[in-house]
Amino acid sequence: MAEIDLKALSHNLGVVKKKTGNTNVIAVVKADAYGHGAISVAKHLIQKGVSTLGVAFTSEAILLREAGITCPILVFFDRNSTVELFNYKLTPVVFDINRARELSREAYKQNTVIPVHLKVDTGMGRVGLTLNNALQEIVKISSMKNLRIEGLMSHFSEADIQDKDFAHQQVASFLGLVKSLKKAQIHFKHLHIANSAAVLTMPEAHCNMVRPGIMLYGYAFPGVKGLKPALSLKSRIVLMKKVAKGTPISYGRTFITNRRSSIATVPIGYADGYNRHLSNKGEVLINGHRAPVAGRVCMDTIMVDITNIPSVSYESEVVLIGRQGREKITADDIADKTGTIPYEVLTSIGQRVSRIYTK
Ligand SMILES: Cc1ncc(COP(=O)(O)O)c(C=O)c1O
Structure with a gap:
């Protein structure tokens, strides 16, 4: 959303x-x-x-x-x-x-x-x-x-x-x-x-x-002040699981757990504009903490490592762009990680993602 x-x-x-x-x-x-x-x-x-x-x-x-x-x-x-x-x-x-x-x-x-x-x-x-x-x-x-x-x-x-x-x-x-x-x-x-x-x-x-x-x-050029990003990209967890040390996560097994871990699956992927270059690089916010993307971004889903995040539930909001508690992730942050500009990050958000408007 x-x-x-x-x-x-x-x-x-x-x-x-x-x-x-x-x-x-x-x-x-x-x-x-x-x-x-x-x-x-x-x-x-x-x-x-x-x-x-x-x-x-x-x-x-x-x-x-x-x-x-x-x-x-x-x-x-x-x-x-x-x-x-x-x-x-x-x-x-x-x-x-x-x-x-x-x-x-x-x-x-x-x-x-x-x-x-x-x-x-x-x-x-x-x-x-x-x-x-x-x-x-x-x-x-x-x-x-x-x-x-x-x-x-x-x-x-x-x-x-x-x-x-x-x-x-x-x-x-x-x-x-x-x-x-x-x-x-x-x-x-x-x-x-x-x-x-x-x-x-x-x-x-x-x-x-x-x-x-x-x-x-709400964006312009690096370091600009006084503008307010208008868009937050949010999702929910569809599955949480505990996995043993040594468990491969996502396509190509590029992430292997190095401890007993909690992994959450979030239903948003590169078809929704969550760039595949965020594989093993991106972060999302859950309960005010940063959770790293574990493994490759899939077409419709990402997996995130929530081992260090307390009290995660299916009700917990997942923020991919936006603020949560004291943390924030901007389209600029994502652009920096994926080698592009906020324009592309924002315009890539796919039609499957519903838009809602708040006042
Ligand atoms: C012709 C034209 N005018 C204005 C704009 C707005 O530019 P910006 O988004 O950098 O303000 C664009 C965007 O690329 C454009 O193509």
Whole structure:
């Protein structure tokens, strides 16, 4: 079970607002709101003042629309789902002049105008109009009558590191382009480049809209302070047993008890996003103590060594991410152990894990 603390989400949104002086927020809720459940998270954040949502794919935006969400939704990486963009009144991010032409043609056919945000690549190397041609191309795109250009955006590649040289270059390129476009009488209602790291550390990048994702969920970069992780991952024990010294545990017998031991089986595995690299490395919290993962993580289960933990029962809560008593395990801790980032830890939590929301 993943327990999502809506108050933590509100707190983290409060940090965004405080840092940016209450500017417009696009809440990034792609990948099922980084594993937190996009519909519930989006509804909560909208209620707390978010104006716009951001998702990666049109299919994600459709789920939000079908859940009754009516605010503008930016679709970051669409290319093919033209009809759906119109049917569901979505706002595609356009990063290629040919795509702008396609959308304009479709809008003309439908006798309508489609809102778009244009994206320029200032150094991420992923999607965006190339900086060299951006000015000329945006001039051309802005003459397409069936497009309504509502925003210009870009994306940082390393605003989360201490050395901000490259990030500053990206801001300078972005604002330089905005200036040149202004001279050409092209103005944008919204300008946005700031992800979470830039919201937190680069006020010069806030423009008049920001696009935080990970910080809404309580994480950002190593050492960040003031955010509250919103998600706890919890389970219960399905079996406890006492085993003799020398008993192998789990696939491949990589763990062999070196004493008479108590072993608990917990029904969560790599298919639920509990990374297999946590085999013999992970820890869970039970009765306020740390219990090490014994042996390999299986698809649906892990075994943990509870020999040293007093009074464990089938009622004892098992915390895989979150707090218990004085102990805590964060997505950062798991990321460190598995060689990844908290984004991946959170977005890997599988669909079998039910999400519940607490206030
Ligand atoms: C286009 C875009 N904007 C904003 C974000 C949010 O970034 P972060 O989660 O680092 O705040 C992402 C996430 O990767 C993104 O792809």
